[in-house]
Amino acid sequence: MVLTLSKRAGRSLLVLFLVTVATVSLLSLAPGSAAQVILGENATPEAVAELNAELGLDQPLWQQYADWLRSALTGDLGTSPVTGQDVTQAILDRLPVTLELAFLGLLIALTISIILAVIAAATSGRPVDRGISAVTSVFLAIPAFIAGPLLIYYFALKLGWFPVSGWSRISEGLGANLQSAFLPALAIAFVEIATFQRLLRTDLVSTLREEFVSAARAKGMSSKYVMFRHALRPSSFSLITVAGISLGRLIGGTVVVEILFGLPGLGQLVSSSITVRDVITVQGIVVFVALVYVVVNMLVDFSYGFLDPRVRKAVRA
Known part of the structure; x- marks a missing residue:
């Protein structure tokens, strides 16, 4: 070990x-x-x-x-030659925005994908399943730089449900904060929704064919009970693994969304730093994001042994 x-x-x-x-x-x-x-x-x-x-x-x-x-190596990421601000402090000031976007995007993706995957697995091979597959295919073709302007046009400009740009901190009210964070979080969640849904749907369909599921059905248990009590949990192993890896990617992938929505996060900071050739700040942000990504991946790797005893035995062997 x-x-x-x-x-x-x-x-x-x-x-x-x-x-x-x-x-x-x-x-x-x-x-x-x-x-x-x-x-x-x-x-x-x-x-x-x-x-x-x-x-x-x-x-x-x-x-x-x-x-x-x-x-x-001593924890000092330097001082920006352009702004004179300590890079570590600049990262800490903007980190809450990026973290909230990443976590909210992951939560949205998991919630929607689990619902769609359960429905698709329960109607496997039928029109509903094929329709959900078509929708997720569209999601895969909508990166954040396309989803962002579309969401701004329909939900902010046309319907007026959300602000076009800007950020409200949690201290200003949770409702206002979520209202300013929802659209950008949804923009980065589209591709993740498609990935999570297809992965979980495949695992669920396979689990529903297992003998223990057939035995549960033979005992007269309802389809809903079998799905959520017996099939969903053992089918979630791959989903948890990919979700952990996706979190690191989302933290580093909010650059475009933060620029589109005018959010004061790490993405906007690194973009402005590149424009003014602030190498020290860019290096600090890149190493920080890479560190987060590496740590998340390591935690996911070590979680295998806790989630699946077979992996723990293989590591010991």
Whole structure:
């Protein structure tokens, strides 16, 4: 068990290292620098060079990265050369928005997908099942950057049920908060709904053919009781696994939605930081999101043994 934990931790650290290296390498290809953004287009080359030296941006790329990495290993993600704000504090200030969107999107996806999967499995092969399959196929073809404008047009502009943009904090009232968070959360949930529904529907159909389910039916138990008492729980193993992995992806995938809806989350922060060539802030956000994703994946891996004894026995073997 200790060896397995060590191997997974080592792989996770390698992933974080490669992610940060790739981020720095890609940002270095962009024209301009933070000094040019700060001083403006009319700044002289001498002034830009002087500010670059002051900010440490005149050093080789590998040296800048090495300095940042040493600080990051101690928990210090640096200070933005553009805004002067501590990167860790900037992340913590905006993290609640992104986390709420990710968790709410996951909750919406799980709720709708479970309902659709149960209905589809109960009517397997019939028109209702095929209709649900067609609907989820449409969901798969609607990424967030398409779903967002559509939701804004129909539910915000046309019906006026939700605000077009902006964010209301929980301290301003739970109702107002959920009203501002629902549409963006729904926008990132569409693809997850389709994925979860198809996965759970397949597992449910397979479970409903098992002998213990046939025995329950032979005892005169109702179809609803058999579905929710005997079939749903053993069919949820794959769903729980994928949902855990999807949570990490949702946290890192709110960039487009936050920009579309004007939300003050990590997505909007990283977008604005890229625009002004704020490499330090971008590196900090990327490593934070990657860390969350890696930790969530590790927790999902370790949950296998608790959810399924067969996995625990295989690991010991």
